[in-house]
Amino acid sequence: MRRSIGIALALLLGAAVVVAVVLGNGAGGPTVVRGVIGSEKKPFFDDSRVRAAFEKHGLRVEVDTAGSRQIATEVDLDGYAFAFPSSLPAAEKIKKDRGVARVFSPFHSPMAVATFKPIADVLAGAGLVRDSGRGYQVLDIAKYLDLVAEGTRWDELPGNTAYPARKRVLLTTTDIRTSNSAAMYLAMTSYVANGEDVVTTAAQVPRAAGKLAPVFLDQGYSQSSTEAPFEDYLVMGSGKTPMVVAYEAQYLSRLFSRDGSITPEMRLLYPAPTVLSKHTLVPFTEQANEVGRLLTEDPELRALAARHGFRTADPSAFTDLVSRHGAPVARDLVDVVEPPTYDRLEQLIGTIERLYAGGAVPQAEGGS
Amino acid sequence: MTARPPGPVPGQMAARPLRPVLRRVLRPVLALTLALGLSSCASGQSAGDDPEVLRVLAGSEVKDLEPMLARSGVKVKISYTGTLDGAEQVAGGGADGRYDALWFSSNRYLSLIDGASARLSTQTKIMVSPVLLGLRTAKARELGWQDGKATWEQIAGAARQGRFTFGMANPASSNSGFSALVGVAAALSDAGEALDAGQVSAVTPKLKEFFSAQRLTAGSSGWLADAYARQGGVDGIVNYESVLLGMKDLTLVYPSDGVVTADYPLTLLASAPPHKRELYGKLAAWLRTPDVQREIMASTHRRPAVPEVRPGPEFGSAPLLELPFPNRRAAADRLITAYLDEARTPAHALFVLDTSGSMSGERIEALRQTLVMLTGADRSASGTFSRFRSRETVTMIPFSDRVGTPRTFTLPAGDPGPALEEIRGYAGGLGADGGTAIYDGLRAAYVQSLQGDPDHYTSIVLMTDGDNTDGASLEDFESLYRMLPESRRARTFVVLFGESDAAEMNKVAALTGGAVFDARDSSLAAAFKEIRGYQ
Numbered sequence: 001m002r003r004s005i006g007i008a009l010a011l012l013l014g015a016a017v018v019v020a021v022v023l024g025n026g027a028g029g030p031t032v033v034r035g036v037i038g039s040e041k042k043p044f045f046d047d048s049r050v051r052a053a054f055e056k057h058g059l060r061v062e063v064d065t066a067g068s069r070q071i072a073t074e075v076d077l078d079g080y081a082f083a084f085p086s087s088l089p090a091a092e093k094i095k096k097d098r099g100v101a102r103v104f105s106p107f108h109s110p111m112a113v114a115t116f117k118p119i120a121d122v123l124a125g126a127g128l129v130r131d132s133g134r135g136y137q138v139l140d141i142a143k144y145l146d147l148v149a150e151g152t153r154w155d156e157l158p159g160n161t162a163y164p165a166r167k168r169v170l171l172t173t174t175d176i177r178t179s180n181s182a183a184m185y186l187a188m189t190s191y192v193a194n195g196e197d198v199v200t201t202a203a204q205v206p207r208a209a210g211k212l213a214p215v216f217l218d219q220g221y222s223q224s225s226t227e228a229p230f231e232d233y234l235v236m237g238s239g240k241t242p243m244v245v246a247y248e249a250q251y252l253s254r255l256f257s258r259d260g261s262i263t264p265e266m267r268l269l270y271p272a273p274t275v276l277s278k279h280t281l282v283p284f285t286e287q288a289n290e291v292g293r294l295l296t297e298d299p300e301l302r303a304l305a306a307r308h309g310f311r312t313a314d315p316s317a318f319t320d321l322v323s324r325h326g327a328p329v330a331r332d333l334v335d336v337v338e339p340p341t342y343d344r345l346e347q348l349i350g351t352i353e354r355l356y357a358g359g360a361v362p363q364a365e366g367g368s
Numbered sequence: 369m370t371a372r373p374p375g376p377v378p379g380q381m382a383a384r385p386l387r388p389v390l391r392r393v394l395r396p397v398l399a400l401t402l403a404l405g406l407s408s409c410a411s412g413q414s415a416g417d418d419p420e421v422l423r424v425l426a427g428s429e430v431k432d433l434e435p436m437l438a439r440s441g442v443k444v445k446i447s448y449t450g451t452l453d454g455a456e457q458v459a460g461g462g463a464d465g466r467y468d469a470l471w472f473s474s475n476r477y478l479s480l481i482d483g484a485s486a487r488l489s490t491q492t493k494i495m496v497s498p499v500l501l502g503l504r505t506a507k508a509r510e511l512g513w514q515d516g517k518a519t520w521e522q523i524a525g526a527a528r529q530g531r532f533t534f535g536m537a538n539p540a541s542s543n544s545g546f547s548a549l550v551g552v553a554a555a556l557s558d559a560g561e562a563l564d565a566g567q568v569s570a571v572t573p574k575l576k577e578f579f580s581a582q583r584l585t586a587g588s589s590g591w592l593a594d595a596y597a598r599q600g601g602v603d604g605i606v607n608y609e610s611v612l613l614g615m616k617d618l619t620l621v622y623p624s625d626g627v628v629t630a631d632y633p634l635t636l637l638a639s640a641p642p643h644k645r646e647l648y649g650k651l652a653a654w655l656r657t658p659d660v661q662r663e664i665m666a667s668t669h670r671r672p673a674v675p676e677v678r679p680g681p682e683f684g685s686a687p688l689l690e691l692p693f694p695n696r697r698a699a700a701d702r703l704i705t706a707y708l709d710e711a712r713t714p715a716h717a718l719f720v721l722d723t724s725g726s727m728s729g730e731r732i733e734a735l736r737q738t739l740v741m742l743t744g745a746d747r748s749a750s751g752t753f754s755r756f757r758s759r760e761t762v763t764m765i766p767f768s769d770r771v772g773t774p775r776t777f778t779l780p781a782g783d784p785g786p787a788l789e790e791i792r793g794y795a796g797g798l799g800a801d802g803g804t805a806i807y808d809g810l811r812a813a814y815v816q817s818l819q820g821d822p823d824h825y826t827s828i829v830l831m832t833d834g835d836n837t838d839g840a841s842l843e844d845f846e847s848l849y850r851m852l853p854e855s856r857r858a859r860t861f862v863v864l865f866g867e868s869d870a871a872e873m874n875k876v877a878a879l880t881g882g883a884v885f886d887a888r889d890s891s892l893a894a895a896f897k898e899i900r901g902y903q
Contacts, residue, residue, distance in 0.1 A: 039490075046653070062649070064489050064490050064636065065489070070485070070486070074485075074486045075638070151560070166625055167560050167626070167689070167691070168560040168692075170561070178485060217562075218562060219561070219692060220563075220692030220694060220695050221476050221479070221480075221562065221692070221693035221694060222695065224479070224485055224488075224491070225491070228491065228493070231673070231675070232631075234675035235671075235672070235673060235674065235675050236629070236688065236690070237687055239689045239690055240688070240690035259676055260675070260676065261676065356696065
């Protein structure tokens with residue numbers, strides 16, 4: 001019943017869009033296409049240059065934000081022309097659920113860690129951060145997980161006078177139950193927790209989830225969408241967010257824009273291993289299809305995406321910007337692992353979610 | 369807190385208490401402002417939805433921003449409610465269709481409630497303000513904190529030794545109080561990670577030491593600031609940095625082991641239709657433009673929420689360490705319960721209840737039900753937290769043309785069940801007959817309060833539905849009140865009901881430093897529930 005209503009609504013919506021297109025063209029104004037996206041892409045869609053580029057093609061793209069996992073599971077998509085989560089697995093799920101034929105992955109971004117020089121120095125002293133020798137710094141995830149397992153606090157790190165906080169050494173993430181950046185972080189940490197291997201079987205899930213649950217739960221309250229903790233990092237500094245898991249693009253976008261938000265103290269670290277987040281647009285209407293096509297093919301929009309820190313099908317746009325800004329960026333990422341499949345990742349998240357609900361101390365053997 | 373959402377819903381409580389919250393700018397002449405507050409509340413009651421208007425359900429903390437919004441180019445209608453009440457309403461779906469957006473000082477407690485996050489769409493942080501301790505400058509110097517540096521450990525130590533007193537808003541009614549409680553608990557627990565229910569139990573003895581110095585409570589951060597500014601009575605208050613920076617002769621103490629910060633997210637409801645989403649987008653973008661951010665910083669002392677605008681020198685340069693916030697509702701609720709039942713100074717609540725003939729019928733029944741609600745019949749979180757608590761003393765003083773026999777109930781530290789049952793029985797036996805000797809009843813309450821434990825936090829609730837017809841006059845009461853030792857002058861919180869004399873009741877509230885809550889056109893229960901935050 002619910003499904004048939006959904007289809008009826010979708011049909012109505014489709015009809016409404018057709019009417020809107022006809023009317024829109026008649027009135028000379030652009031057609032409004034509304035999508036729900038991961039919050040980290042909102043600055044891109046709000047950029048007046050991006051809006052102007054779409055308007056050249058008769059489109060006005062309006063967006064609401066939600067965690068990518070929420071987009072795939074909770075958000076009522078009937079009111080939207082497209083969904084644009086931050087990962088391929090979430091997009092594949094929506095594609096399957098909605099019976100969409102074609103999706104677009106116009107840009108991608110590796111997961112990174114944004115921090116501050118004094119913090120990076122303290123972590124280097126503790127053996128967690130090293131220089132790659134190729135112009136950027138690397139955070140060793142295996143050593144980080146060891147530190148978390150021991151419950152280490154900042155003021156217990158040797159020689160730490162720069163940040164003697166009494167709270168635990170924990171990367172700030174978003175809420176694993178809602179957000180893609182946290183899920184991508186889980187993907188990379190699960191690779192390490194699973195003995196340097198992608199979690200592929202259900203039997204591996206309880207053990208890996210049990211090991212990784214404190215990485216999320218011990219942080220306390222986490223925000224639901226990726227732009228929020230990154231903004232806290234920019235605005236409130238190391239007191240609230242000494243190190244935050246972010247998309248590389250979030251950091252580079254700010255750096256490239258020279259808006260002053262990236263101060264000389266700030267540092268970008270590449271986790272080893274890391275994962276790539278493939279931002280993938282799932283269209284539900286013809287106009288949204290056009291939005292996806294333009295993002296993928298239109299040279300102007302591709303150039304703007306690079307300015308927003310994304311890596312696109314045209315690597316030179318990105319590397320040119322990196323060179324121009326002297327950014328400490330990994331041009332070719334070597335230590336990249338594949339995320340688990342959607343179902344496996346869901347099992348990992350589901351196991352941690354149950355620990356949230358139950359408040360139980362995670363057991364290495366797992367209870368499910 | 370205060371004014372409740374408009375649009376009366378059948379069968380649902382919809383009190384419109386007169387606003388006891390007055391921000392700094394509105395401070396003079398309490399009673400007058402309260403009377404004016406009524407008419408502005410009443411205008412928000414239209415059931416129809418104007419497509420050009422963004423309907424926002426908000427906490428009273430953002431009230432000072434409302435005048436600015438007129439310049440945003442978006443028509444905004446704001447309805448104010450309490451933090452916890454609002455959170456429950458949103459999580460239960462009660463805000464869907466009635467509002468388009470939310471604007472509370474924090475979404476954290478809300479997000480802990482099952483089902484809440486699915487009701488929220490885009491969240492946009494508008495400004496930032498940590499919850500801190502502000503102390504009279506002389507007291508801060510005496511304690512060696514004149515540079516604003518101390519740890520919660522040191523603050524709790526000084527509190528234990530009785531070296532200072534403070535006021536703080538009730539954590540069950542106000543986000544500032546709840547944030548402070550979370551911060552103190554996290555800092556004193558030595559845990560390093562977010563508190564769970566077990567760690568809350570472990571830290572409760574330390575919380576008790578800290579809160580032994582609390583001598584003033586309030587249902588809202590705004591009222592707390594006003595009460596402190598008007599009457600003092602304590603050495604300082606816990607409040608938002610923004611409120612404290614706007615007050616005179618205060619030294620702000622920035623606990624170096626951490627704080628909890630409000631970030632005022634303007635939040636779109638997932639149920640909002642597309643045209644409202646556009647209004648939301650416009651308003652959120654306007655509020656984050658650098659000029660508006662600078663104006664908010666200059667006029668309200670809140671820190672900017674965008675990196676393009678840097679905080680001014682008034683905020684100091686010390687980095688603010690943020691303490692982890694619980695990520696489970698059970699831990700948050702356990703913390704509030706530990707505060708109410710174990711850590712806080714226990715309350716002595718005196719209720720002066722009109723049982724005159726005019727109360728007969730529906731009115732006395734409403735009063736009975738209200739008292740029963742306060743014994744735990746309201747199972748919502750806000751209902752649970754506002755009921756009579758362990759260690760509390762409750763005195764009922766009925767009056768008609770003369771004062772009835774006062775009856776005192778003492779709730780033990782352990783199981784308050786039997787005492788609550790007694791109160792329920794007492795409420796059921798209330799009748800209505802005779803005249804209205806308001807001030808005889810009130811005088812009896814003050815006499816009773818003198819016999820109570822001086823270490824309890826004593827307050828009086830006066831509920832009447834008409835004019836004073838018998839016994840002492842307001843002037844008689846005033847002369848008695850002025851004879852009381854200053855330390856024993858309890859505040860009187862007045863509930864207007866039926867045909868109350870609003871002007872005279874405002875005088876009672878103003879004289880005693882209390883406040884007035886209006887239940888004339890709405891529910892007695894909601895007014896009482898709100899007053900519980902002040903007890």
